[in-house]
Amino acid sequence: DxxxxxxxxxxxxxxxxxxxxxxxxxxxxxxxxxxxxxxxxxxxxxxxxxxGGATFAPIPFRVGTATLDTAGKSIAAKLARLLASRPKLTLRVCGRTTLGDVEQYKALILDQQRALRLEKSAKPGSAALTVAEILQSAKNPMGKLALDRTRAVRRFLLAQDKALTGRISECRSVYNPKDKNPPRADVTL
Structure with missing residues (x-):
């Protein structure tokens, strides 16, 4: 039936x-x-x-990277097969940066500040960035990282099957310094 x-x-x-x-x-x-x-x-x-549509398991990324690892490629390959078998199906990919990415960025900036203070050319009395200033400065790099994750998934899917062009859209990538989930790209129908 x-x-x-x-x-x-x-x-x-x-x-x-x-x-x-x-x-x-x-x-x-x-x-x-x-x-x-x-x-x-x-x-x-x-x-x-x-x-809002079906939500698939997120495609994971390592903290601070926009490169698909083995687990991410496996999930994306399954999605590519699904799209290839259903010509009218479309997906939305949304890259996310999370607290882990922000913490790594903050540690990198603090390390750079320590290195500058140790250099002889550093001006005595120059003020270090506060944590709030570091988080404010993270908006652009973290937003770019989220967008890069979106595009990495899209590129991978299109590399699997060029016929998928036009069926994989990008949504607004999200930088959320309070998101405690792992770095990822969310995929919805």
Whole structure:
């Protein structure tokens, strides 16, 4: 039986109805994934399905880098196969920088300041940057790192199959110094 039974909650008025299509989207995504991958593979790839679309397991990055490691390449390769098998499917990739990236950046700046103080050419009495100034200065490099992660995933996916061009979009990359999760790129349908 290839029928899909849907319950679509409707609220609002007759002239302005409010439809919740999240169940339909979830069933369509689950059906598409089930026809390609075994259930255990789908469970490992798909993190959640919500009104915003299906969210896959994030693609991990090492702190301070925008280079895909073996784990990241494995997840991205599965996504490339999914896209290749479903020509109408599109993905959004969103690079993220997190607290770990910021801590590494802060340590690097503090090390540079120590080295400058030790140099004979350092001016006596020159003020070191405060932690707040370091965090403020991190916005541009951390934003760039998040964007570089987005683009690294996109490049990898396109290297797997050039036909995916136009089906992988980039969202606004995010620098969040309070995010305690590992550095990553989030992927949604």
């Amino acid at each position: 290839k029928a899909i039974n849907l319950e679509i909650p409707v609220s609002g008025t007759v002239t302005d109805p409010d439809l919740d299509l999240s169940e339909a989207v979830q069933k369509a995504v689950a059906g598409a994934l089930a026809s390609i991958f075994p259930p255990t593979a789908i469970a490992s790839m798909l993190l959640s399905a919500s009104k």
